[in-house]
Amino acid sequence: MKELAQQLKEKNLKVTPQRLAIFQMLTNTDEHPSAEAIYKALESIHPTMSLATVYKTLDALKKANLIQELNVGEDCFRYDARTHSHPHLICISCTKVVDMESIYLDDIRKRIEQDTNFDIVNEKIYFYGVCPDCKEKKED
Amino acid sequence: MKELAQQLKEKNLKVTPQRLAIFQMLTNTDEHPSAEAIYKALESIHPTMSLATVYKTLDALKKANLIQELNVGEDCFRYDARTHSHPHLICISCTKVVDMESIYLDDIRKRIEQDTNFDIVNEKIYFYGVCPDCKEKKED
DNA sequence: ATAAATGCAAAACCTTTGCACGCCT
DNA sequence: AGGCGTGCAAAGGTTTTGCATTTAT
Numbered sequence: 001m002k003e004l005a006q007q008l009k010e011k012n013l014k015v016t017p018q019r020l021a022i023f024q025m026l027t028n029t030d031e032h033p034s035a036e037a038i039y040k041a042l043e044s045i046h047p048t049m050s051l052a053t054v055y056k057t058l059d060a061l062k063k064a065n066l067i068q069e070l071n072v073g074e075d076c077f078r079y080d081a082r083t084h085s086h087p088h089l090i091c092i093s094c095t096k097v098v099d100m101e102s103i104y105l106d107d108i109r110k111r112i113e114q115d116t117n118f119d120i121v122n123e124k125i126y127f128y129g130v131c132p133d134c135k136e137k138k139e140d
Numbered sequence: 141m142k143e144l145a146q147q148l149k150e151k152n153l154k155v156t157p158q159r160l161a162i163f164q165m166l167t168n169t170d171e172h173p174s175a176e177a178i179y180k181a182l183e184s185i186h187p188t189m190s191l192a193t194v195y196k197t198l199d200a201l202k203k204a205n206l207i208q209e210l211n212v213g214e215d216c217f218r219y220d221a222r223t224h225s226h227p228h229l230i231c232i233s234c235t236k237v238v239d240m241e242s243i244y245l246d247d248i249r250k251r252i253e254q255d256t257n258f259d260i261v262n263e264k265i266y267f268y269g270v271c272p273d274c275k276e277k278k279e280d
Numbered sequence: 281a282t283a284a285a286t287g288c289a290a291a292a293c294c295t296t297t298g299c300a301c302g303c304c305t
Numbered sequence: 306a307g308g309c310g311t312g313c314a315a316a317g318g319t320t321t322t323g324c325a326t327t328t329a330t
Contacts, residue, residue: 014284014329035320050287055320057285071211073264075295076319089258100256104248112267116240118229120269124213127252129260154304154309175295190312195295197310215320216294 011064018049022057026067026081032088032097034076072097072126087125093134100127151204158189162197166207166221172228172237174216212237212266227265233274240267 004023005015013019021042026033033041039054058079061067070078072090078097080088087100102125109120130138144163145155153159161182166173173181179194198219201207210218212230218237220228227240242265249260270278 016285016329018286048287051319052288052321053286059321060285071213073211087252089252089256091258092261098256100252104251108244108248109267111244112227112229112240113269116229116238117272117275118231118238118267118269119275120267121232122268124264124266124268126264127249127258127260128262128264129253129258132257135257135259156304156310158311188312191294192296192313193311199296200310 007066008064011066013060013064018046018053019057019060021046021049022054023061023066023081026061026079029081030099032070032078032080034074034078036076038079070097071124085123087127089127089129089131091131091134092128093130093138096131098131147206148204151206153200153204158186158193159197159200161186161189162194163201163206163221166201166219169221170239172210172212172218172220174214174218176216178219210237211264225263227267229267229269229271231271231274232268233270233278236271238271 004020004027008015008019008023022038025038025041031037035051035054035058038058039049039051042049042054058067058069062069062079065083066081068080068083070080070088072078072088074095080099082099085105087102087105089098089100090096091098105123105125109123112118113120144160144167148155148159148163162178165178165181171177175191175194175198178198179189179191182189182194198207198209202209202219205223206221208220208223210220210228212218212228214235220239222239225245227242227245229238229240230236231238245263245265249263252258253260
């Protein structure tokens with residue numbers, strides 16, 4: 001995997017400690033954290049970093065297509081370092097968000113383009129349900 | 141189609157002129173208006189109605205499952221009187237939102253349940269692209 | 281050196297809430 | 306009569322913006 005700093009440079013983004021920390025955190029987690037969660041997670045390492053910087057950085061990374069913004073229906077956005085389009089599964093019990101690799105997305109796109117005559121360029125797909133862990137707990 | 145007033149009563153919602161107007165407007169449009177748009181559209185007929193009432197009414201209708209709330213990634217919600225789950229197509233050029241009747245949604249659900257072991261109860265599916273009208277305009 | 285990023289505070293935005301008044305059943 | 310709905314204003318929370326300072330290239 002390409003160095004994170006290198007990826008920033010290629011997008012003409014200056015490499016600052018704050019940016020690296022945020023980008024790195026997002027690439028190393030699968031928890032789809034919110035801006036607030038990122039801010040708190042990095043608090044101990046970057047005590048002077050402000051929430052505004054987190055938002056500005058996320059905006060820069062988003063525009064550079066290095067991360068994507070998720071809107072799972074909560075009161076805030078979540079962020080995902082996987083930029084290729086893929087559906088997300090949200091557990092309505094524990095609110096965790098899980099990535100889904102979709103093999104059938106291309107098929108669906110094509111069918112929709114045929115049916116509607118839209119040129120599809122992107123999609124946001126969220127499935128809501130109960131995750132295996134929470135199902136188990138309820139059975140107890 | 142069942143009388144709108146009747147539908148409200150069945151959900152134990154009192155029938156007020158404001159509620160009827162909002163519910164009626166939503167059932168008679170396919171434009172997926174925002175709260176603000178609803179407010180402005182009804183301004184001439186209900187000059188005293190406040191935006192807070194629009195929000196409260198939308199919340200009541202939503203909880204009664206008479207409408208659904210859409211989050212297409214704008215800075216505000218949109219509302220849809222079709223409550224059954226269906227994908228939406230958003231034109232990235234003119235921002236219009238179009239309903240999609242999906243025959244294959246059941247198939248997709250089943251496959252996802254098999255793949256992930258989630259119990260899926262709902263989904264939000266938004267496709268983004270260029271609508272036929274805007275494609276035509278660009279060719280001119 | 282220069283342009284961009286940071287951090288603080290304040291603003292902006294949509295949406296929600298509290299409360300008094302009025303209306304529906 | 307009683308409770309729910311309305312409307313006004315104020316509050317709420319997340320996200321954005323302005324601006325001076327600091328930092329990266």
